[in-house]
Amino acid sequence: xxxxxxxxIPYLFTVLIxxxxxxxxxxxxxxxxxxxxxxxxxxxxxxAVRVGDLLFLSGELGTLPNSSQLIEGGIKNETxxxxxxxxxxxAKHNLTMNDLVxxxxxxxxxxxxxxxxxxxxxxxxxxxxARSAFATNGLGLNARLELECIAAFSSQ
Numbered sequence: 001x002x003x004x005x006x007x008x009i010p011y012l013f014t015v016l017i018x019x020x021x022x023x024x025x026x027x028x029x030x031x032x033x034x035x036x037x038x039x040x041x042x043x044x045x046x047x048a049v050r051v052g053d054l055l056f057l058s059g060e061l062g063t064l065p066n067s068s069q070l071i072e073g074g075i076k077n078e079t080x081x082x083x084x085x086x087x088x089x090x091a092k093h094n095l096t097m098n099d100l101v102x103x104x105x106x107x108x109x110x111x112x113x114x115x116x117x118x119x120x121x122x123x124x125x126x127x128x129x130a131r132s133a134f135a136t137n138g139l140g141l142n143a144r145l146e147l148e149c150i151a152a153f154s155s156q
Contacts, residue, residue, distance in 0.1 A: 033092075037066060048089060055093055059106070059148040060085045061141055068141070075112040075144040079119040082147050087123070095151050100129040102150040110135035112144055 031050040038047055049056045062071045062078030063085070071081045087097055105120075107113060113133060121128070129149070139146050 035066075037068070041068075048093070050093070053153045054101075055090075055095065055151040055153065057086060057089055057149045057151070059146040060089070061139070061143045061146055063141070070141045070143055075107075075115050076119060078144050079116050082145060083119065083123045086147065086149055090151055093151070093153075095153065097123050098126045099151040099154065100149050101152045102130045103132075104148050105131065105133040106136045106139060106146040107133060108136065108139050108142075108144045116145060 029050075029052045032046040033048040033050070034043075034046050037043075038045070045058050047058055060082045062081035063069060064071055064081070065085070065088070071077050083097075086100075090096060090099065105116060107116060110133075116133075136146075
């Protein structure tokens with residue numbers, strides 16, 4: 001082994017020790033949040049999971065609050081309801097729409113993308129989160145849209 005490689009060994013050893021020592025700390029930073037509706041229906045997912053300074057929201061459909069009933073009226077109404085549901089979820093964690101950093105939109109029909117965008121952008125005042133959008137087949141409740149998001153807790 002070259003002398004430069006030998007000098008790296010103590011450094012790598014120190015890094016490994018730091019990683020192993022931080023593992024329990026990372027596990028302690030994970031919190032799971034489930035609504036009463038999720039618990040009562042025994043749904044196999046959490047509504048949100050906090051890992052450190054990030055909050056991961058499960059995919060949201062355009063269901064009426066505290067219900068499994070999809071709002072009527074198509075993509076525009078569903079998008080509004082989804083955005084309101086996300087806003088309410090964020091508020092439970094003292095966050096706002098401006099704390100969103102990434103969203104993923106799953107559309108039943110990609111032709112709905114312009115209408116979805118029209119409603120979506122009206123919910124942001126500062127900046128837009130990074131976003132992906134794609135067409136899919138067979139969303140729950142025959143929804144037109146499912147939206148999942150990640151928010152960041154600021155240090156301010």
